[in-house]
Amino acid sequence: MSVSAPKSIVSNEPISVSDYISVINELLSRINLKVLGEVCEMKTASSGHVYLSLKDEQTGDVINCAIWSSVYRMCGVKIENGMKVILSGTADVYRARGTLTFKVKTVEPAGEGALKKAYEELKAKLSKEGFFDVDRKRELPAYPQKIGVITSEKGAAVHDFINNLGKFGFKVSICDSRVEGQEAVEDLLKSIKVMKKKDLDVLVIVRGGGSLQSLMAFDNEMLVREIVNFPAPVVAGIGHHEDITLAALAADVSESTPTAVANKISWGYVKALDTVLLYEKRIEDYYKDVLYKNKEEVASYVEKVTLFFKKILDEYKRSEDRIRQVVLNSSYLLRGKKEKIKGMEESIFSEFRMALNETKFKLEKYEEIISGNDPEKQLRLGYAIIKKDEKVIKSINQLKENELIGTTFFDGKVVSKIKKIIKENKNEQKRKSK
Numbered sequence: 143m144s145v146s147a148p149k150s151i152v153s154n155e156p157i158s159v160s161d162y163i164s165v166i167n168e169l170l171s172r173i174n175l176k177v178l179g180e181v182c183e184m185k186t187a188s189s190g191h192v193y194l195s196l197k198d199e200q201t202g203d204v205i206n207c208a209i210w211s212s213v214y215r216m217c218g219v220k221i222e223n224g225m226k227v228i229l230s231g232t233a234d235v236y237r238a239r240g241t242l243t244f245k246v247k248t249v250e251p252a253g254e255g256a257l258k259k260a261y262e263e264l265k266a267k268l269s270k271e272g273f274f275d276v277d278r279k280r281e282l283p284a285y286p287q288k289i290g291v292i293t294s295e296k297g298a299a300v301h302d303f304i305n306n307l308g309k310f311g312f313k314v315s316i317c318d319s320r321v322e323g324q325e326a327v328e329d330l331l332k333s334i335k336v337m338k339k340k341d342l343d344v345l346v347i348v349r350g351g352g353s354l355q356s357l358m359a360f361d362n363e364m365l366v367r368e369i370v371n372f373p374a375p376v377v378a379g380i381g382h383h384e385d386i387t388l389a390a391l392a393a394d395v396s397e398s399t400p401t402a403v404a405n406k407i408s409w410g411y412v413k414a415l416d417t418v419l420l421y422e423k424r425i426e427d428y429y430k431d432v433l434y435k436n437k438e439e440v441a442s443y444v445e446k447v448t449l450f451f452k453k454i455l456d457e458y459k460r461s462e463d464r465i466r467q468v469v470l471n472s473s474y475l476l477r478g479k480k481e482k483i484k485g486m487e488e489s490i491f492s493e494f495r496m497a498l499n500e501t502k503f504k505l506e507k508y509e510e511i512i513s514g515n516d517p518e519k520q521l522r523l524g525y526a527i528i529k530k531d532e533k534v535i536k537s538i539n540q541l542k543e544n545e546l547i548g549t550t551f552f553d554g555k556v557v558s559k560i561k562k563i564i565k566e567n568k569n570e571q572k573r574k575s576k
Contacts, residue, residue, distance in 0.1 A: 160237070167234040176230040177205070177244065178252055184223050190214065192221065196229060196244070205233070209246040216327055217249040218363040219260060226252035230325065248324040250358055261361050265388055268363070273370050279394040280375040284410040286343035290374075291316045292333040299348045299400040303379070306404035310411040315340060321349035326359035334368045344407060345372055347389065348379040348400040360387035369393055379403035526551050538563055 151165065179196035182204075186192050190211025195204045207229060209217075221227060231247040251260050272278055289307075293300045295318040304314065317333040320326040330347075337345055347369075359365065360380050369376050369392045378393035379400045390396040397403045527550040528535040535541060541560055549556045 163235050163237055163240075170233045170235070174230070174232050174247075176228050178226070178228050179205075181221055181223055181225045181227055184221060194221070196227070205244050206241060207231075207244040207246055209249065213246060214249070216331065216362070216364055217324065218264065218327075218361075218365075219249045219251060220263070221249065226256060228252050248327070250324045250355070257355065257358065261388070264361065264363055265391075268366055268388060268392070273366060274391045278370075282375050282377070282395060282407065282410075283343050285414075286407055286410075287311065287313055288341060288343045289314050289407065290337040290340055290342040290345045292319050292330065292337065292345070292347045293349055293400075294319060294321050297321065297350060299350050299379070303346065303348050303400040303404045306401045306408075308404070308408035308411060310408060312407075315342070321359065322356050324358045327362045327365060330359060330362075330365055331368060334365075334372065338373065342374045345374050345376045346379065346403055346407070347376065347393070348403055350400075357387050360389040362389075365389055366392045377403050377406065538565060 157165075177196060180199055182195045182197050184192065184194040192209040192211075192214050194207050194209075196207050197204050209221075214221075219227070228250050229244065229246045229248070231245045233242055233244045235241070236243055251257050268274065289312055291300065291303065291314060293303070293316070295316065299321075300316065307314070315337075317336050319329040319333040321330070334345075357380065366388050369378075369389055375394040376392075377395045377397065378387075378390040379397045379402060380387050380390050386396070395403075395406060397406055529548045529550065530541065530545065535547065541547065541563060543560050543563060545560050547558055547560060549558060
């Protein structure tokens with residue numbers, strides 16, 4: 143591979159060493175390449191950082207490399223002296239010493255044999271921990287609703303998955319991630335971290351098929367551990383090669399294609415729908431059979447009902463004829479007795495008038511009597527009515543000194559207070575009465 147050099151930078155004015163290093167590092171930061179070489183002089187610091195030299199086998203040229211501990215753990219590749227590797231990253235100049243250091247972002251074994259060996263070693267290690275045991279794997283919920291998807295939004299896999307998922311009210315949350323090569327590991331781990339914060343029924347990781355090298359990210363130890371420890375069941379549709387990826391082996395369910403994953407998730411709903419349709423057909427067939435078997439019985443009941451209503455109609459007609467005859471007979475009787483009724487009517491009216499006159503005479507007499515005994519008439523003659531507590535006083539024995547009494551005249555009422563009560567003896571009362 144040929145690499146074109148950047149355009150030359152010319153300055154007529156001198157610059158400091160520090161500024162020169164800044165210019166170099168700024169240019170180097172733009173160069174992100176993969177470098178193939180043989181590992182030599184490898185050292186691991188107490189901090190976990192790895193320092194090594196990467197040698198060109200043909201020319202013997204060497205570059206110093208540094209792999210930070212977090213990157214080394216994430217890559218999941220065990221590096222040894224003499225091992226051929228492919229390192230990707232950028233370089234810069236260490237200011238204190240003026241040395242060039244290649245800062246590694248990803249590590250992958252070089253060659254099919256090295257990849258295969260690393261795959262088998264990691265597979266054996268994780269298998270001992272039970273990560274691939276069937277008993278450990280979780281069943282998918284029968285009717286999942288909230289589905290998280292980790293895949294590349296630019297790839298065909300996401301469209302295949304969505305298009306085959308079925309319209310069963312799924313709520314799909316997609317997290318965009320690189321899925322190609324060792325560089326995808328960082329994206330996949332970040333995506334799983336994002337998905338852990340969501341309330342999911344199922345997590346799906348999908349991509350299309352590819353070579354062993356293109357699927358390296360899915361043979362990563364950290365990714366496998368994240369899949370095993372994810373709070374919801376994980377379904378993998380990571381394509382296929384001769385050896386299934388370790389991520390697919392660790393997943394609770396693994397399918398070869400995104401379409402197969404979509405069908406697996408929708409299977410419960412499809413089965414339920416088929417069951418409903420089956421029972422619907424059975425019910426329909428049952429009632430058809432019942433109606434066919436009881437067709438003659440139904441016809442018999444229809445005939446009986448028809449005869450029953452015919453009898454009712456016949457009885458109604460007979461009753462109607464009888465009523466019509468009674469009405470006609472009554473009409474003849476009424477005509478014959480019309481004159482007699484008319485005479486009786488005059489006699490009744492005459493007696494009624496006599497009764498009214500007699501009643502009027504009696505009412506006038508009663509009116510005279512009532513008028514003569516009207517208390518108001520007596521009041522106009524100078525009499526008065528004395529009451530206490532709305533009761534008429536007929537004797538001074540009903541009264542006491544200092545009590546209040548009311549005296550009613552024909553044109554008003556007076557309230558008085560008794561100062562003194564004078565009683566007359568019985569002889570005097572008798573004398574006055576004579």
